[in-house]
Amino acid sequence: MASLHTEPLITLENIHLTRHGKRLLDDVSLLVMPRQIVTLIGPNGAGKTTLVRVVLGLLQPDGGRVQRAGDLRVGYVPQRFVVPANLPMDVDGFLLLSGAGDARQRQQVLVDNGAGDLVRSPLRALSGGEMQRVLLARAMLRQPDLLVLDEPAQGLDVQGQEAFYALIARLRDTTGCGVLLVSHDLHLVMAATDEVICLERHVCCVGRPEDVGVHPEYRRLFGRDLAGLAVYRHHHDHHHDLHGNIVPDKGPEAAAGGQRDE
Ligand SMILES: Nc1ncnc2c1ncn2[C@@H]1O[C@H](COP(=O)(O)OP(=O)(O)OP(=O)(O)O)[C@@H](O)[C@H]1O
Numbered sequence: 001m002a003s004l005h006t007e008p009l010i011t012l013e014n015i016h017l018t019r020h021g022k023r024l025l026d027d028v029s030l031l032v033m034p035r036q037i038v039t040l041i042g043p044n045g046a047g048k049t050t051l052v053r054v055v056l057g058l059l060q061p062d063g064g065r066v067q068r069a070g071d072l073r074v075g076y077v078p079q080r081f082v083v084p085a086n087l088p089m090d091v092d093g094f095l096l097l098s099g100a101g102d103a104r105q106r107q108q109v110l111v112d113n114g115a116g117d118l119v120r121s122p123l124r125a126l127s128g129g130e131m132q133r134v135l136l137a138r139a140m141l142r143q144p145d146l147l148v149l150d151e152p153a154q155g156l157d158v159q160g161q162e163a164f165y166a167l168i169a170r171l172r173d174t175t176g177c178g179v180l181l182v183s184h185d186l187h188l189v190m191a192a193t194d195e196v197i198c199l200e201r202h203v204c205c206v207g208r209p210e211d212v213g214v215h216p217e218y219r220r221l222f223g224r225d226l227a228g229l230a231v232y233r234h235h236h237d238h239h240h241d242l243h244g245n246i247v248p249d250k251g252p253e254a255a256a257g258g259q260r261d262e
Contacts, residue, residue, distance in 0.1 A: 005034045009069050009146045009178045010055055016063035017050060024050045025061065026202040030180075032146060037172055037179040039189050039209070042199035043221050048182045049079075051199065052150050055180060075139030075177075077149040081131060083123045091118045091126070091134050100141040112174075113137040114167060129160040133167070140171060147171070150182045158188070165192045186213055186222075 009032045017025040024047050032038050040048045053059040054066065056076060089097075095106045110116050115133040118126065126134060132152055139147060149168070153161040169192040172179055183189045186196060186209055196212040198204045204217040212218050 005069050005072075005145050007069055008033055008067075009072060010180075011067040012051075012054065012064065013067075014064040015051070015054060015061045015066070017047075017054065017059065017061045023201060025054070028064075028199065028203055030197055030203075032178040032180050034145070034178050035172060035176050036194045037169065037181060037192055038195045038197065039181045039183050039186070039193040040197050040199055041183055041186055041189075041212075041218075042204075046199045047201045048199055049150055052148060052180070052182060055148060069145065072146060073142055073144045075142045075144030075147045077132070077135045077139050077147070077152045079151045079154055080128075081135055083126075083131075085124075087123060089123050090120050091115070091123060092120065094123050094134065095138055095141060098138050098141055100143075105141065109137045109141050110134070112171070113140065114163075128155045129164070132156065132164060136164075136167070136171075140175070143175070144177050147177050147179045148181075149179070151184065152181070153183070153188070161185075161188045165189050168192060186218070 011031045013029050015025050015028045016023075028047075028051060030038065030040075030051075040051060042048050050059065054061055056074065057066075057068075091110070092103070092106055095101065095109070101109065107116070107119055110119055110133075113133045113136050115130060115137055118130055118134060121130070123131075123134075136149075136152065139149075147168070152168075153164045156164060165188060168179060168181070171177065181189060181193070186193075190209040190213070193209050195206065196209045197206045198212055198215070198218050198221065200217075200221060204221065205212055205215045207215070
């Protein structure tokens with residue numbers, strides 16, 4: 001069933017989060033609309049999973065505002081799912097555990113996710129790529145308005161990752177859900193992504209993938225750039241020194257607390 005929402009599915013404004021004296025999120029804002037694919041990208045320890053946990057309502061921020069659309073249904077695909085060694089369960093039993101859908105719906109959602117032939121496969125026997133499709137099917141069984149995926153294609157080979165991201169885009173097209181995706185690799189998600197947010201505890205840059213891919217902050221964090229246009233949006237009141245430290249800008253816009261486009 002297609003999502004009926006037209007308003008933002010989730011809005012995060014100026015989120016601050018500190019744990020054990022460590023600032024994990026610093027003034028982070030994001031918004032996901034229906035049918036929009038937003039990709040969070042950033043180096044290890046940048047706070048991507050922390051932000052996802054705020055989106056899922058598992059972590060309460062210390063400051064800022066979280067607003068969810070009414071009756072928002074969220075589907076979640078984790079980085080990976082470790083199957084207990086002696087779990088005598090097939091894929092259909094695993095989907096049954098999620099508590100949604102009858103047998104016909106469970107079969108259909110597997111077909112929709114390119115895993116139609118796995119319904120009777122033992123969970124233990126699945127390859128990494130098959131397991132991720134089953135996890136995606138489990139999330140889609142909830143008919144989510146918002147699909148949240150935390151590095152869902154980690155461990156897949158390049159072709160497997162491309163196919164997986166294409167599948168996510170197809171699910172977005174057919175169901176109208178919004179998607180929040182965590183990824184390490186902008187190259188692979190590029191074709192499927194509407195907006196990229198580059199995170200390093202704070203938002204370093206935000207925009208379309210071809211713009212973020214040539215942004216100096218992206219290149220600093222990832223050491224490379226994407227071929228494409230050199231037009232980017234950079235909502236910053238600071239820059240980073242050669243060691244990556246944050247240095248406040250001293251221009252009139254920064255002094256006035258404004259944002260600037262570079
Ligand atoms: N409860 C906590 N208390 C203190 N530090 C924490 C806590 N939870 C996470 N961290 C730290 O916050 C930082 C961000 O972690 P997070 O898992 O959000 O990063 P990430 O961007 O998802 O990284 P990765 O790409 O490696 O998965 C890490 O340095 C982590 O050790």
